[in-house]
Amino acid sequence: NAGVTQTPKFQVLKTGQSMTLQCAQDMNHNSMYWYRQDPGMGLRLIYYSASEGTTDKGEVPNGYNVSRLNKREFSLRLESAAPSQTSVYFCASSDQVHNEQFFGPGTRLTVL
Amino acid sequence: RKEVEQDPGPFNVPEGATVAFNCTYSNSASQSFFWYRQDCRKEPKLLMSVYSSGNEDGRFTAQLNRASQYISLLIRDSKLSDSATYLCVVNMGGYQKVTFGIGTKLQVIP
Numbered sequence: 001n002a003g004v005t006q007t008p009k010f011q012v013l014k015t016g017q018s019m020t021l022q023c024a025q026d027m028n029h030n031s032m033y034w035y036r037q038d039p040g041m042g043l044r045l046i047y048y049s050a051s052e053g054t055t056d057k058g059e060v061p062n063g064y065n066v067s068r069l070n071k072r073e074f075s076l077r078l079e080s081a082a083p084s085q086t087s088v089y090f091c092a093s094s095d096q097v098h099n100e101q102f103f104g105p106g107t108r109l110t111v112l
Numbered sequence: 113r114k115e116v117e118q119d120p121g122p123f124n125v126p127e128g129a130t131v132a133f134n135c136t137y138s139n140s141a142s143q144s145f146f147w148y149r150q151d152c153r154k155e156p157k158l159l160m161s162v163y164s165s166g167n168e169d170g171r172f173t174a175q176l177n178r179a180s181q182y183i184s185l186l187i188r189d190s191k192l193s194d195s196a197t198y199l200c201v202v203n204m205g206g207y208q209k210v211t212f213g214i215g216t217k218l219q220v221i222p
Contacts, residue, residue, distance in 0.1 A: 035212075040120075042199070042214035043156070090155055099144055099203050099210065103155035 001026050006091050006104035013081045013111045021076040021107050023091030030096040032074035033058075034066060036087040037106075043090065049074055050096070081111045115139060116202050118213035126221050129190050133216045135200030136182045143205030145183045147174055150197045150215065159185075159198070190220045 004025045013019060025032065034046040045058030047066040055066050063085060065077045074093075078085060088108050092101040117136045125131045137145075145162035160167065162174040162183050173186040183202075187194055200213035 040214065043212040045210075100146060100158050100161065101156075101201075101210065103157070105155050 003027065004091055004093055004102055004104035006089075006107055008107060009105065010108050011110070013078075013109065015082060015111060017081050018077065018079050019081065020078075021089055021091070021109075022073070023075065023104055024073045025091075025093040025102070025104075026072065027093060027095075027102065028071070029093035029102075030071070031094045031099075032068065033092040033094070033101065034064075034074070034076045035090045035092065036060065036085075037090060038087050046076065046089075081109075083111045085109065086111045115211045116200055116213040118200050118216050120214055120216060122217040122219050124219045124221055125190055127190055127192060129220075130186065130188045131190055131218065132184055132186045133198055133200075133218075134182050134184050135202075135213050135216075136180075137200075137202045137211075138181070139202070139204055140178075140181060141205065142181075142202045144203040145174075145176055146201040146203075146210075147172075147183075147185050148199040148201055148212075150199055152196075156199055156212075187218075190218075192220050192222065194218060195220045 007022045030051045033048045035043040049055045049068040052071045091104040094101045147159040148156040149159045150156040166175040171188045175184045197215040197217045199215045203210045
């Protein structure tokens, strides 16, 4: 099992450009999450999807959109990137019952 | 008060030492608790869940004190490979959201 995979691993954007971060899990988990991690601030939840077909805002959703394409895939879109969105983005999934989360390797995004 | 608070450290300890971290949480209704380990420039990985009765996994012991609203992680006989950041995680329950602490950095010195 690959677990949770994310693409791309690295990305540099110019202000105003758009991009989609991809995430997939093969553990048959119902719940999936997108976080950003910034120095001194820890992980902050952007959006989550409790189950296929549902999505909800987390702590810092502004500037982002998500799509739960199917049970396996959960994508994060930046419509118009801003320098404040420079961060490391992690996707995670969990078994709904236990809520232990499994993370992907992350995407390091720089917005110039 | 932050929902989950941790001392960011760093904690510098010699090999073989015992070290303990605490993490406090503000929501008394919190239902589940975890410790994650994060190596530099890597993703967080589950170290252990924290149960009301306390639990042990080899050199690692986790405890929960609901009355004082904190969880702890004890590492005995520290190894160089234990050097990492340890994240405290609290689940408020009722919906699929968790709150992460900023992490405590541990550096084990030869």
